[in-house]
Amino acid sequence: MYRLGIDVGGTHVDFALVDRQDKLVYGCKSLVEIDTVAAIIKGIKKLQQEFAFNFDQLSSIHVGTTLAVNSLLELKSLYKVGLLRLAGHNPDLPPAYLWPKAQRDVILAGYETVAGGREYNNVSCRPLNPDEIIAAVKKLIAAGAESLALIGVFSSIYAEDELLAADIIQNQFSIPMSLSHELGGIGFIERENATILNATLKKVLTEGLSSLKREIQKLGYQGECLISQNNGTVFSLEEAMRFPVKTISSGPTNSLVGASKLAQCLNAIVVDIGGTSTDIGIVENGFPVYSSRGGLVAGISSNLVTPDIVALAIGGGSIIRKIENNFSIGPDSVGAALFNRCQSHGGPDFTFYDVSQSTDNPVNARIMADFIDQIKTAILTLVPKINKPILFVGGGSRNIPDRFFDENVYRPQHFEVANAYGAALSEVSGQVDCIIKTKDRESQLSILESEAKSLAIKKGAVPSSIRIIEKRILPLFYMQEPMLRILVTASGKKA
Amino acid sequence: MKMLDVKSLPLLSHGASILGSGGGGDAAILFSHLHYLLDKNGPVTIIDIDELAPEAVVIPLALIGAPLISLERIPNLAMFINIINKIKLDFPEKTFVLMPAEIGGSNALTPFLLASALSLPVLDADLIGRAFPKLNMCKPAVLGKAKQVSYLSSPFGDCLRVETNTMAALEEELRDLTVQFGSSAAIATFLFQAKEVDEYVIPQSISRAMEIGEKMQATYLGSGWITEVNHEIQNGFLMGHAVIKQDKTEFILFYQNEYLCIQKNGINAAESPSIIALIESRSGVPISSEALKYGLQVDIFILDAPAFWLQPDALSVVNLSAFDLNIQNKVAVCID
DSSP states (O other), X not given: OEEEEEEEOSSEEEEEEEETTSOEEEEEEEEOSSOHHHHHHHHHHHHHHHTTOOGGGEEEEEEEEOHHHHHHHHTOSOOOEEEEEEOTTOOOSOTTTTSOHHHXXXXXXXXXXXXXXXXXXSOBSSOOOHHHHHHHHHHHHHTTOSEEEEEETTTTTOOHHHHHHHHHHHTTOOOOEEEGGGSOSSOHHHHHHHHHHHHHHHHHHHHHHHHHHHHHHHTTOOSEEEEEOTTSBEEEHHHHHHOGGGGTTHHHHHHHHXXXXXXXXXXXXXXXXXXXXXXXXXXXXXXXXXXSSOOEETXXXXXXXXXXXXXXXXXXXXXXXXXXXXXXXXXXXXXXXXXXXXXXXXXXXXXXXXXXXXXXXXXXXXXXXHHHHHHHHHHHHHSSSOOSOEEEESGGGGGSXXXXXXXXXXXXXXXXXXXXXXXXXXXXXEEEEEEEEGGGHHHHHHHHHHHHHHHHHHXXXXXXXXXXXXXXXXXXXXXXXXXXEEEEEEEEOBX | OEEEOTTTHHHHHHHHHHHTTTOSOOTHHHHHHHHHHHHHHOOEEEEOGGGOOXXXXXXXXXXXXXXXXXXXXXXXXXXXXXXXXXXXXHSTTOEEXXXXXXXXXXXXXXXXXXXXXXXXXXXXXXXXXXXXXXXXXXXXXXXXXXXXXXXXXXXXXXXXXXXXXXXXXXXXXXXXXXXXXXXXXXXXXXXXXXGGHHHHOEETHHHHHHHHHHSOOOEEEEEEEEEEEEEEEXXXXXXXXXXXXXXXXEEEEEEESEEEEEEETTXXXXXXXXXEEEEETTTOOXXXXXXXXXXXXXXXXXXXXXXXXXXXXXXXXXXXXXXXXXHHHHHHHHHO
């Protein structure tokens, strides 16, 4: 039996076929010409021809997709969002305040604040009023909202108000809804941001994934098709359509996990060179190092789990311009049109790819050295000193000449499909989230950990591979009896 | 003329986080809100002590309670406006100047919210010169200003006037009321008239925070990775210790909301009232005690205490024995 990892990028769709022992048995790439789904179907057909297998031998397909992050950057295929704040104390700060203007203008249709929300001790801020909620939603829809985001004060601990409000809305309106308590912990503004992002991204993920599912079924595949999430685990297509924001940084996660496993190297610095950009991140014990504060996605802060990544706007297709005696690399790239646009193939643009074709030429040698220098400088902003192997992956890594590599800086075999391999390796997880008394902390923690582990096993995780990947302990201050909110996630390899 | 605008706000916010010595709440809590108000209403004027009008009443403002609550039930302006409306009843026909009660952490920004909304000036001073966990750890308390009228307000329009005669009563009353107000409230306390300014304030605190925000003036103690964080809530305080390691050097950091003592290989390297600042190496962001996390890489800096706290009477209120830390035990553990 095999698992198939698919990485859907802007220029290429990559494939990695993996056996029961997680060994990569075949990898290939497919250029995006018309649309991504077409490229996926073309790639699967190619895979079936070149590596004889049929769908009966496939236990599951794992798809890593950059649909979410790309549509946020390009501001395409997004829903206009209406935000409903259940916040009886009427905060003055408007939503999306410190967002980049372009994103705010396109995404946010409007917002309304109504009674609702809880204090830290579950006392109501001001009880919900159904008529007020309905009137607010009417206003939001009139303002152009196509998708709603609901957030209540302290809903990450006490979700009742959000659920009740959602019920009231559902009875009157037919509109997609995102509830904040399903998307994060304490921190109103960050959770609100994640909820607005989720609401806006429902369009592109629902469209993209529905057509993917349809086309794959047309090919005759009846098995599981799962989507990779930010934290390195997979969830169902349906869950991905409900929580698209949870796929937003799955690309970097997959590339880090895939590179580490390809190189059999548990601790490494990973440089993923694509067509337009280069992502650099760290792997420790085989897992991505996540950013210590909430992640920043398309310039928007949220409480999402995202790998700590330095992104450079340089890649294989970057356009190079000579400026007097100097030159600049990027930030624009010829992208998917590389072989029509680059000079080595008779095109008009001088790209990084062209540089790599003849690095004996002194100017090109300097450009190449500058490219490497930019990467090294970026690495040193992530780690104080380079004391781990550096792994180069991604299609653009092909452009780095062999002389830059040694035993500590190298391209692992199949480097060009590291992301797809990472997707194939995605794990399954189980999560519990509850409130306990502080004095029971030790005894309760171990019980909750085993509950999370059994949930992961139910989802198909191999028991011996399961470990706790997240343990959030939120102290609830100033309570008569001290309480903690505990959130535990267990994750394990897929059987 | 000094002022705070959207350009200088990051400097104040960063500098105040450093002066917080790990406490005072993450300045990020109020940053967006204040940014919004400054952007909407224009800059806030900051005045020096010698610019205080003789008839002015200075109102030290702060958010009191658990910083975590303000992160979720984000503050509104109404809570500050309620307070000043109540104060106006007690001081008719006075002019008002606002001041941060505490320059360390998020409270450095608190008075600017109201100042921006009502176009009031802010005095370049505070009551502490840094952040400390208890209300009696401020200059007027040390100088015996025990009889106080304080004003406390919730975001729902409730506002109370509280008269107390001792520091213990002040601390106790206000903590209790804060809990009833959802564990986070706006407070004005230690109000004073212009002529009393010398007995109440640490001068130039805002300028100091902004200077530090622009260019850190501190002694570098070392760097390392946080390898252990142990803390729990006791009596409303975050009590704990963290271990920071690099090669053969081991630092142990003790805190009660604020970082109060740091040991290097078992020997005290700095202690209260000196300011201990932890800066995340990669991002340059100051790390407050509630944000301490396993695996963070940090640089440790020490800043001089405000001179006031080095006088014997003041020192006895904020030296290590004034806190509830259990340091000796920890040394024994780390020698093991």
